[in-house]
Amino acid sequence: MKTQQQIMTDYVTAFLDGLVAAGIQKAVISPGSRSTPVSLLIHRDPRIEYYVAVDERSAAFFALGLAKASRTAVLLVCTSGTAAANYYPAICEAKASRVPLVVLTTDRPPELQHVGAPQTMAQDGLFGKQVKSSITLAVAEDSPELLRYSEWQGRQAVKKACQSPAGPVHLNMPLREPLLPNLERRNYPRVEDHLIAQTTVSLTGYQSLFEKKGVVVVGEERTAEEARLLLQVADTLKWPIIGDPLTNLATCGVTSQQHMRQIDGLLSSATFTQLVQPEVILRFGRLPISKNVMLWLKGLPGDVRWLLVDDGQEWLDQLQVATDFLPYTVTESCQAILQLPLKPCADEWLHVWQQEQARLTKLIHTATWPTVLSETSAVYHALEELPAETQVFVSNSNAIRMLDRFIQPSEAVTVWGNRGVNGIDGIVSTAAGIACATNQPTILLTGDLALFHDMNGLQMVQAYQLPLTIVLLNNQGGGIFSFLSQRTLAATDFDPLFATPTHLEFAQVATLYRLAYEKPTSLANYQTRLKEAVTSRRPALIEVQGTFDEPVTIWEDFLRQVQTQGSDR
Amino acid sequence: MKTQQQIMTDYVTAFLDGLVAAGIQKAVISPGSRSTPVSLLIHRDPRIEYYVAVDERSAAFFALGLAKASRTAVLLVCTSGTAAANYYPAICEAKASRVPLVVLTTDRPPELQHVGAPQTMAQDGLFGKQVKSSITLAVAEDSPELLRYSEWQGRQAVKKACQSPAGPVHLNMPLREPLLPNLERRNYPRVEDHLIAQTTVSLTGYQSLFEKKGVVVVGEERTAEEARLLLQVADTLKWPIIGDPLTNLATCGVTSQQHMRQIDGLLSSATFTQLVQPEVILRFGRLPISKNVMLWLKGLPGDVRWLLVDDGQEWLDQLQVATDFLPYTVTESCQAILQLPLKPCADEWLHVWQQEQARLTKLIHTATWPTVLSETSAVYHALEELPAETQVFVSNSNAIRMLDRFIQPSEAVTVWGNRGVNGIDGIVSTAAGIACATNQPTILLTGDLALFHDMNGLQMVQAYQLPLTIVLLNNQGGGIFSFLSQRTLAATDFDPLFATPTHLEFAQVATLYRLAYEKPTSLANYQTRLKEAVTSRRPALIEVQGTFDEPVTIWEDFLRQVQTQGSDR
Structure with a gap:
């Protein structure tokens, strides 16, 4: 007869075997009592690499970063009670950005539910x-x-999490005492790799469409491989291609004449938008971040054909105009297009775009701001001369918008962000997860509020000595609001609700978490320090002193020039 | 014809009028764009006092503290997206500990839902x-x-939140642009107080039960008034009364001969538990924290009558033995008992208890540990010579257990904790909320992991200069596990998963958040520093250097003495 301990050990072991068989390689564990059998058996399991995070909110965002960068499902393990609720923000982000997470909450057994037992709450269906x-x-x-x-539940959880559209899956495991498992096990079955059959897609039915005047519009995070394939499609079709920093079109190592950068400025000119009337829009996923792209697309006439590519088949179309739905991956659909015997559209279509792009690039190059240290110039120069494979994580609010507006073709780096729900929470932890999974130098571009919100994430950076360089764009509070209608408010209304400075000395934050700290005073100094920090691979914080108005002033000056000179043409 | 701005302004204004009419006086706002109309109209509303917290997790625990201490519902306001998900841990705690919160999440309008619009996720039913x-x-x-x-929804949300069992209520408000409201309003209708009719309860049917040998067992947070009433009932019945630190039986300003302190030690002796066989148990709410109380109650014979008092009528009974259910408040049921023409049970019943209590008190007084600075003695002496109305918040894990085991009758202070789900999250913010609502000196007794988990809560302490003194019991990680079965593990298994020290210098945390900092080296020094900090009403951190083993050693020595001498008797 098996002991209770052995029954529990075998059950949890079977579950872990299931997880591993289906592809789990990494776990993030938060300390707790109820989760003891799971965490100890993972600790002893050579097939699973695990990390420990005391704050479950950071743990979950760290797992999100690991899963994004390693492109596999990551396991989260926590104890019973509110611990699990701290996972929620990262789970929401994972759902929206389709990142596979297997969330294992441990729980008290049924006989302790709904009777007022301590540290017990309704965990079933906790994440709605x-x-x-x-x-x-x-x-x-x-x-x-x-x-x-048990083994099957482990397997199917990973499979479900990874199946398109990927996302978080929740398992709630009730565990009875005793909580210490038998740790004697020695043999761990190998993981079997099962290849999934490749789908071959044919788009011959759409051939005539691809010979018209079109634009490729790309949203969501894309890998360098996907970005290069997308650029190749644009090149073949002779269409302009539009993305944002996360689509990595500018940073995949290929400099493309088709890729329209500074697109937010480009499409701010009414003269220009009237010139460019496409017949076809080929869209991949959600819209890119630029508001002017959204407004331009929204204003296109009703007879445009819209092809929307989404292998997750959620058909998220903010504009609600798509006419054709292609349920394929980026790779599948791009390869199908490249196989068509096309007669691409006339060069003039692309030339109009390229001329405007060249004009904007010149406007930037003749401006004075790129030579002075500021929030904007710090972002503008952040991607220069980086080691190959550097990872760049951009926080929401100002950082990603500034990068989008002024991005230049760059070395092969990979840009990341949390643009599923665009929260300013979990930014440090997600970037830490990416640094950890890639083991490559990683730059985080973030404002002071987002850094404050996830300061506990620095604990992981310190504990695992991750190669993360944080570029803090410190504008003392909610700088994003300087771009929004709220800035028309009187200071007495604006300051308490929207400026909200934390009044923290970030040099002291660096001391606390043992990050190398620099506060450069000139652009040259900033560039040197950034390069040193990235090359050193040691955790570092570089603080750039910003002002509330500077990003707006630079941007509005730029827009004025775009529009004035544009109308002169 | 009204403008869109005016329509939105009137709608939100009506909603706020409803909230205020039903009793909302305080709000905690987190900065964001979508919530702009609500936060600006609250900002201008003289009837609502509001606080700003960047981190929504802290915001929600702060609101929990405000609501606990002010005994009214508190409003939470945040923007759309993951912001709301950060509220979840505090919401779980509020649900379990029956604290009224009105959670207002703002959202994008229906036409932007499920179409991939940015910062949009399914917020409907977010908190399950x-x-x-x-x-x-x-x-x-x-x-x-x-x-x-709109006005009605505001009202009913507050009423629902406050109705027994009180708890959190969620409203999700979709808002269209423009988001800036009209701020011209000048007249704010007064709040009308509606008194709720008092229920008169009769317990004459139970008279004979109250004349038998009984024990009063009290759980959950109780006010000083409730505690005094409960002691009066015990005094009238000549029954011993058992609680825990949160029931405030030891700290309500009345020194009672009926109140059995050090109950975890008292009931650790088998000799003693065999002596005391009650016929009736009168229970208020959930069980107190002591494990030995739970085990003793669980082992009582089947013919004991169990009266369970719960006006929330959830009948949470971990032991599943209650025989009689009294759906009344503590006050209603105590007053009904005090009105019975009772012939209380014989003095002998109480004497047995009192003798054992006296023996334990003597054991403590002759021990050496109360004269040396340690985690245990720091907790033991924390409640001495405090200003009247001092608030004491005890974190979960070690702090509350040590206080429970060695508590002495004290001045009138109020002890608080988060014992709904017993999380180590949100501890600093909840204590800050209590300090803020009471405006009284507040002591937080916490371990290093709980302090780390909610370090962002220190931002509120600093911003509002709250009279909070944090006594940090720094045992470098998960000291609680030294009391649990996990400590039998080898260090190679134990350290990475359960010790989990943060390696932070808390003096630097104090610097960062501008807290006065002390690290006393002797007990006398600790006592002086604590008194100074409390009296100064300035934010302070007092670090007590603990060790992993000390709390266990002291406790096990004590238990050995209790049992040895007990069996000699």
Whole structure:
């Protein structure tokens, strides 16, 4: 007869075997008592690499970063009670940005539910609509059926999380005392790789469309491989291609004449937008970040054909205009287009775009701001002369917009962000997860509020000595609001609700978390310090003193020039 | 014809009028764009006092503290997206500990839902079973019906949150642009107080039970008034009364001979537990924290009568043994008992308890540990010579257990904790909320992991210069596990998963958040510093250097003495 301890050990072991068989390689564990069997068995399992994070909110964003960068599902493990609720922000982001997470919350057994037992709350279905699936597992029993069940639940959770559209999956595991498992196990079955059959897609039915005047519009995070393929498609079609920093069109190592950068400025000129009337829009996923792209697309006439590519088949179309739905991956659809025997559209179509692009690039190059240290110039120069494979994470609010507006073709780096729900939470931890998974120098461009919000994430950076360089754009509070209608408010209304400075000395934050700290006073100094920090691979914080108005002033000056000179043409 | 701005302004104004009419006086706002109309109209509203917190997780725990201490519902306001998900841990705690919160998440309008619009996720029903009610409001329109609706939704949310069992209520408000409201309003209708009729309860049917040998067992947070009433009932019945630090039986200003302190030690002796066999148990709410109380109650014979008092009528009974259910408040049921013409049980019943209590008190007084600075002695002496009305917040894990085990009758202070789900999250922010609502000197007794988990809460302490003294019991990680089965593990298994020290210098945390900092080296020094800090009413951090083993060693020595001498008797 098996002991209770052995029954529990076998049950959890079978579950872990299932997870591993389906592809789990990394876990993030938060300390706790109820989760003891799971965390100890993972600790002893050579097949799973694990990290420990005390703050479950950071843990979950760290797992998000790991999963993004390693492109596999990552396991989260926590104890019972509010611990699990701290995962929620990252789960919402993972759902929206389709990142596979297997969230394992441990729980007290059924007999302790709904009777007022301590550290017990309704964990079943805790994450509502924000997970793809939520299951409360059976309690361990001594039967072959339950071992099969446990192993199967582990497998299917990973498969569900990874299946397109990928996302978070929740398993709630009730565990009875004793909580210490038997740690004697020695043999760990190997993981079997199962290849998924490749789909071959044909788009011959669309051939005539691809010979018209079109624009490729790309949204969401894209890998360098995907970006290069997308650029190749644009090149073949002789269409301009539009993205944002996360689509990595500018940073995939290929400099493309088709790629329209500074697109927010480009499409700010009414003279120009009237010139460019496409017949076809080929869209990949959600819209890029630029508001002017959205407004331009929204204003296009009703007879434009819109092809929307989404292998997740969620058909998220903010404009609600798509006419054709292509349920394929970026790779599948690009390869299908490249195989068509096309007669691409006339060169003039692209030339109009390229001329305007050249004009804007010149405007930037003749401006004075790129030579002075400021928030904007710090972002503008952040991507220069980086080691190959550097990772760049841009926080929401100002950082990603400034990069989008002034990005230049760059070395092969990879740009990341949390643009599923665009929160300013979990930014440090997500970037830390990316640094950890890639083991490459990683730059985080962030404002002071986002850094404050996730300061606990610095604990992971310190504990695992991650190669993360944080470029802090310190505009003392909610600088993003200087771009929004709120800035028309009187200071007495604006300051308490929107400026909200934290009054923290970030040099002291660096001391606390043992980050190398620099506060450069000139642009040259900033560029040197940034390069040193990135090359050193040691955790570092570089503080750039910003002002509330500078990003707006630079941007509005730029727009004025775009529009004035544009109308002169 | 009203402008869109005016329609939105009137709609939100009506909603706020409803909230105020039903009793909202305080709000905690987190900065954001979508919430602009609500936050600006609150900012201008003289009837609502508001606080700003950048980190929504801290914001929600701060609101929890405000609501606990002010005994009214508190409003939370945030923008759309993951911001709202950060509220979740505090919402779970509020649900379990029955604290009224009105959670207002603002949202994008329906036409931007499910189409991939940025910063948009399914906020409807976001908090699942953890809220009493969840409503997505209608979009503002220009009609008297919708103004009535909006005002009514404000009212009913507060009423629902406050109705027993009190708890969190969620409202999700979609808002269209423009987001700047009209700020011209000048007249604010007064709040009308509606008194709720008092229920008169009769317990004559139970008279004979109250004349038997009984024990009063009190759980959950109780006010000083409730504690004094409970002691009076015990005094009248000649029954011993058992609670924990949060029930405030030891700290309500009345020194009671009926109140059994050090109950975890008292009931650790098998000799003693065999002596005391009650016929009746009168229970108020959940069980107190002591594990030995739980085990003793669990082992009582089946013919004991169990009266369970719960006006929330959730009948949470971890032991599943209650025989009689009294759906009344503490005050109602105590007053009903005090009105019975009772012939209380014989003195002998109480004497047995009192003798053992005296023996334990003597054991403590002759021990050496109360004279040496340690985690245990720091907690033991923390409640001495405090200014009247001092508030004491005890974190979970070690702090509350040490206080429970060695608590002495004290001045009138109020002890608080988050014992709904016992998380180590949100501790600093909740204590800050209590300091803010009471405006009284407040002591927080916490370990280093809980302090780390909610370090962002220190921002509120600094910003509002709250009279909070943090006593940090720094045992470098998960000291609680030294009391649990996990400590039998080898160090190679234990350290990475359960010790989990943060390696932070808390003196630097104090610098960062501008807290006065002390690290006393002797008990006398600690006592002086603590008194100074409390009296100064300035934010302060007092670090007590603990060790992993000390709390366990002291406690086990004590238990050995209790049992040895007990069996000699």
